Amino acid sequence: MVSNASFGAQFKAGAEMWLKDVNAKGGINGEKVKLVIGDDACDPKQAVSVANKFVGQGVVYVAGHFCSGSSIPASKVYTEEGIIQVSPASTGTDYTDKGGPNVFRVCGRDDQQGEVAGIYLAKEFAGKKVAIIHDKTAYGKGLADETRKNMNKAGLKETMYEAFTAGEKDYSALVSKIKSNNIDAVYLGGYHTEGGLIVRQMRDQGMNTQLISGDALVTSEYWDITGKAGEGTLMTFSPDPRNNPEAATQVKSFKAAGVEPEGYVLYTYASLQVFEQAATKAGSTDYKKVLKVIKKNKFQTVLGELSFDKKGDVSLPGYVFYEWSNGDYKQL
Amino acid sequence: MIKNLKKTITLIATFLMLGSLSVKADITVAAAGPMSGQ
Numbered sequence: 001m002v003s004n005a006s007f008g009a010q011f012k013a014g015a016e017m018w019l020k021d022v023n024a025k026g027g028i029n030g031e032k033v034k035l036v037i038g039d040d041a042c043d044p045k046q047a048v049s050v051a052n053k054f055v056g057q058g059v060v061y062v063a064g065h066f067c068s069g070s071s072i073p074a075s076k077v078y079t080e081e082g083i084i085q086v087s088p089a090s091t092g093t094d095y096t097d098k099g100g101p102n103v104f105r106v107c108g109r110d111d112q113q114g115e116v117a118g119i120y121l122a123k124e125f126a127g128k129k130v131a132i133i134h135d136k137t138a139y140g141k142g143l144a145d146e147t148r149k150n151m152n153k154a155g156l157k158e159t160m161y162e163a164f165t166a167g168e169k170d171y172s173a174l175v176s177k178i179k180s181n182n183i184d185a186v187y188l189g190g191y192h193t194e195g196g197l198i199v200r201q202m203r204d205q206g207m208n209t210q211l212i213s214g215d216a217l218v219t220s221e222y223w224d225i226t227g228k229a230g231e232g233t234l235m236t237f238s239p240d241p242r243n244n245p246e247a248a249t250q251v252k253s254f255k256a257a258g259v260e261p262e263g264y265v266l267y268t269y270a271s272l273q274v275f276e277q278a279a280t281k282a283g284s285t286d287y288k289k290v291l292k293v294i295k296k297n298k299f300q301t302v303l304g305e306l307s308f309d310k311k312g313d314v315s316l317p318g319y320v321f322y323e324w325s326n327g328d329y330k331q332l
Numbered sequence: 333m334i335k336n337l338k339k340t341i342t343l344i345a346t347f348l349m350l351g352s353l354s355v356k357a358d359i360t361v362a363a364a365g366p367m368s369g370q
Contacts, residue, residue, distance in 0.1 A: 004365075004366035005366050005367055005368055007365055007366060008365040008366040008367035008368070009367070011363045011364075011365040012363060012365075012367065014363075015361075015363035027359070028359055031358060031359050032358045032359070033358065033359045033360075033361060034358045034359065034360045034361070035360075035361055035362070035363065036360060036361075036362045036363075037362070037363055037364070037367060038362055038363070038364035038365075038367075039364075039365075039366065039367035039368050040364055040365065040366060041366050041367075041368055042365075042366040047364070050364050051364075054362050054364070057360055057362075058360050059360050059361060059362040060359060060360060060361065061361045061362070062361070062362045062363075062364055063361070063362070063363045063364075064362065064363055064364030064365055065364045065365050066364075066365035066366055067365075067366065070364075070365075070366075074364070089365075268363060272361065272363075275361060279359070285359050
């Protein structure tokens with residue numbers, strides 16, 4: 001099935017490996033750790049249901065959610081109930097800008113990602129035609145708007161700005177509009193499913209328009225959709241954590257278990273390492289005690305050493321460009 | 333009689349306390365995301 005479920009699978013793989021590792025070490029403060037998995041389907045209402053279910057299950061910490069459109073409404077439940085939330089992947093600015101004191105993330109923000117993409121577009125496509133398109137979601141529109149803002153600031157105005165509806169199969173009308181406007185580069189704020197279909201349909205119409213997008217293409221499922229049509233696609237993502245020396249042991253364990261720790265697998269593992277270290281230091285899983293430790297300390301994770309600012313944003317480096325080629329993505 | 337009752341209550345309380353010390357509750361954490369199709 002083609003959906004954002006490939007990102008859910010990344011979260012599950014990262015969380016399960018952490019669970020195995022932490023319990024092998026005797027748990028936290030001598031207590032065994034249990035993991036529950038929630039499926040929000042990237043739907044805001046379902047995310048709230050999942051959050052309420054977690055409350056009933058006595059969850060003290062959430063590594064989630066993936067889509068910003070899910071993380072934001074779920075965070076209201078966690079704030080009210082005193083549950084710490086550290087998203088491995090939600091990059092929408094509102095998540096921490098408008099989040100409670102219990103809200104953190106170990107990934108970057110869309111204003112950082114949009115700045116890198118916007119400056120790149122203005123420089124590499126100066127004097128050419130750029131289209132900015134988005135899927136109307138909190139993540140997709142947020143990222144597209146940040147990219148547009150930064151591209152405009154750097155001196156390039158978009159030729160086209162369009163919204164599309166996620167979940168459809170046929171984007172030929174949008175692709176035809178891109179073609180008739182002689183667009184040189186399309187910047188897409190959205191997820192890999194629609195990105196994959198759009199690039200495939202552009203190639204089907206004989207177009208060699210460059211596709212550029214964000215971190216939601218960071219799954220091998222993107223290539224499963226595009227095949228060779230995805231060759232040369234550019235995307236922004238944080239520096240690949242698989243190359244961190246701090247992650248070497250875990251990368252080996254994942255590979256031995258038949259899991260490629262791509263995309264947000266290690267980010268999920270790192271989110272849970274934050275809880276492990278904070279609860280250990282606090283000597284407790286008490287909400288206020290753990291929160292205090294998280295806010296004031298540095299953590300040694302598979303992403304490297306990290307800490308959080310007042311809003312809950314992480315101290316890690318920002319975004320770099322990757323290119324999809326022959327089924328894999330490599331940093332430029 | 334009352335003395336014996338007090339002893340029994342103390343004994344039960346001690347057992348309960350020891351039990352709560354040796355059987356700690358698990359810590360429950362969660363991971364959430366899109367696990368199924370949209």
